[in-house]
Amino acid sequence: MLRLSWSTFRERWQLFIGAIVTVCLGVALVQSSLLILVTAATSGLIEAITLLAVTLGVSTFLAVFIVSSTFAFTVAQRRRDLALLRLVGAGRGQVRRLLLSEALLLGLLGTAAGVPLGLVAMDAQTSLLTSLGFVPPDFAAHWQDWILGASAGVGVGVSLAGVLAASRRAGKVRPLDALRDTGEGARVMTAARWFFGLLFLAGTVALITVASFVGPEGAIPLTINAALTASVALSALSPLVVPFVGRLFGLLLRGSTLGTLAQANLRDGVRRSASTAAPLLVLVALLVGQTGVLASIDKATEHELRRDLAGDLVVTSTGPGAAELASVPGVAVAAERLRVPMTVTTRTVDDGEVETEVEDVDATVVDPAAYAQTYRRAPEAGSLADLHGNTVAVGSGLYPLGAELEAGIGGRTVPLRVVAVLPQTMGGGEEILLPPGVVPGPVASAATSETIVRAEPGADPRDLATAIGARGLGEVSTLDEWITASASRQQDTSSGIMAVVLGLSGLYALIAVINAVVIAAAERRREFAVARVSGLSRGQVVRMALVESWAVTAVGLLLGGVAAAGTLVGIAAATARISGSATVVVPWELLGLTVAGALLVVGGTNVWTTLAATRSRPVALVGAGE
Incomplete structure (x- = not known):
């Protein structure tokens, strides 16, 4: 064998x-x-x-x-x-x-x-x-x-x-x-296609539904999985769409002999068209869908910061500086946020065995009263007024109210009690807040400080920024500029994630598209020869095949767009639940490049393979045995 x-x-x-x-x-x-x-x-x-x-x-x-x-x-x-x-x-x-x-x-x-x-x-x-x-x-x-x-x-x-x-x-x-x-x-639509198509379609709906009820950390992997399951489902069901697209192209090219032939070939070659569109479907679903998901989260985070933060300026420096900023004439509130490294040790008992887990985190040292004056949303549970001594406020879902934690800060171990649970945010926000007295002086002096400054009524923030800069208290920017810069950094991180996750994989899917087009054209030599001996010229055969390839590309783009739209629906529901308003960013520029690139690559590959398949004399191919 x-x-x-x-x-x-x-x-x-x-x-x-x-x-x-x-x-x-x-x-x-x-x-x-x-x-x-x-x-x-x-x-x-x-x-x-x-x-x-x-x-x-x-x-x-x-x-x-x-x-x-x-x-x-x-x-x-x-x-x-x-x-x-x-x-x-x-x-x-x-x-x-x-x-x-x-x-x-x-x-x-x-x-x-x-x-x-x-x-x-x-x-x-x-x-x-x-x-x-x-x-x-x-x-x-x-x-x-x-x-x-x-x-x-x-x-x-x-x-x-x-x-x-x-x-x-x-x-x-x-x-x-x-x-x-x-x-x-x-x-073409076998029982297996119906079974797996409907099964994975149901799985896609379930994943999108679950994604709308979890935070960004859970929504991203769920939407990636939803894009994959949707690709399988729509690929299995794609033969149902091919005839429809063929009829659409027939209407657009009504009266054209080549258009009529292309429509007939699509109708008769449904399996070939569906197989060619499959890798393109996956490429669009992953590339456009996940780019839109990350961009939507970034935009929702930016909107959330603009809604929740109250201030005029942000001063960035090293080490504590709130007291000096508060002494500047015209400053009403100086809410400092010191970011310090910390380890959290948790112990759980499972079947009589104690399991210890150590996690490295970034904590934020704040003055509770000043923090409350510059951050509009109240905790989900507990109160920031209790944030003093060996206490801690944590993000939603991390630890329950009243839990006891063992924290490592600056080389010493400190027991902390959870006194407040912070609201869930799209961007993560500060997940651990500490009172100033918990952090040793040397650690605080080396930490990065971001202080939100609110000007007194009637004070000009521009004059205040000039005064702060003249004293050398740090780098000054407006709150709007600081939020824009933070959003830009988040977008750069998202772009990096997309490059790592889908960079080489997208190239792989693109090569698979080209491969499918080559296989499809390689087996149509005799079919092309019959068309030529029936009266079509070589150029007409090439144009007919080109119209077919663009119709197949439309199938892949359409179904890939549907899969991508499903992931965006899931993330829109998640942003609406967490931030209060649905945020959806469609990457139109990327979508346009994908559409243009797909038409160019698939069309160019099809023309090249059709020219190669029609190089021989048609009579010789028509007379050849099967």
Whole structure:
């Protein structure tokens, strides 16, 4: 069976080369993310670990999804060849073993190419993480010998899993039905497509619903998962949309011979169109959806700061300076916020065993009275008036009111009691507030201070800023400028997260789009030849195929947009619940670039492959046997 599989490889290499590239890139992405994740874990880089875990999950999903759809498409394209094997005596089990043997060879070839490519991807990801500040400049991921087994498992496992369902479907098709394109073999919306499409659609609705009831930290991973499940659901149900888009293009090109032919080809090639649109659907859902989610959170955070903070100026300096600022004529309130590092030790009892957890956090030292005059929202529970002595105020969901914590501050251990629970915010806000007396003097002197200054009635904030600057009390900015700068820093962080999570994965999905277009065109040589001997010129055939490719692109963009819109609905509900108003930011510029890029890439690839497929004399192809 392996010899027959290898013979098929050599004869139909155009059909398999794209699948090998797809497996190769999947192995490279998973291997790179896994090696960097392990190294980051040994170094205790929490932010990098979180990002890389998400990247690994997305990369694994893309590998499984794209390879599976590619194999399903490849098997569908070869249905006639498999039917001939059935006619000459091959049983269903033999057909399945043939396809699984091909998948095994493909997985081995893809793994062999993906392992060295993964080293290149690892360097690229490491450089990206370093430039964005998620890992230190001297960070270097190390090669681990066990990764060879993991990479082989990914390559071979994904290949076998990808062809398994398609091989079962091919084995069940009756030979004559497959040859005539009738019966069960010609059905596109199979029972499996309906089942998995509706199942993952229900999962998407559930994830979006849950995302609307959690904070930003939980909403982001939930919306990423919602985008993935929506991609699977809409990909499975996409054959329902292809005919509709075909009719739409037929109306737009009404009266055009090429438009009529393109519409007919879309109607007859629903499986081909749906398989080509699948990777584009995933690309749009992830890229546009997650960019919109992070941008919406950033905008909601900015709105929240403008609503909750009351002040005129913000003075940034090192060490305490509220007393000196309060002595400046015209200053009514100087609410200082000192950010200091702290460790929190918690102990829980599980089945009689005490489990200890130590967490590094950034605490904010505030004067409760001044803080209350510059921050409009009251605590959810407790009171900031009780924030004195060995006490602490914590963010919503961290610790219950009255809980006892063990904090490490400046080399000493301090027991703290929770006296207030702060309201939940989109941007996180200050999650731990400490009274001034808890922090040792040397620690406070080295801390970064941000003081919100409120001017007295009638005092000009500009004159006040000049007076503060003249005394050298710190860098002065207006509250509006400070909020804008904070929002800009948050947007830069969000852009970094998008680059790490979806940078290489987006490139992978784009290459998969090109691969699907190449496979689709490679198997249409005889079809194009028939069109040419029927009276069409080579240029007309190319234009017909171009119209088809743009219609398929429209399907991918439309369904990807629906998946992205679902994630935005979830984050809009979350912002409405937390900040009081629904905030949705649609990344129109990115969406426009994605649409233009997809039309250009898919159209250009289709023209190139169609020209290659129509290079031979049409009479020779029409007269060739199946």
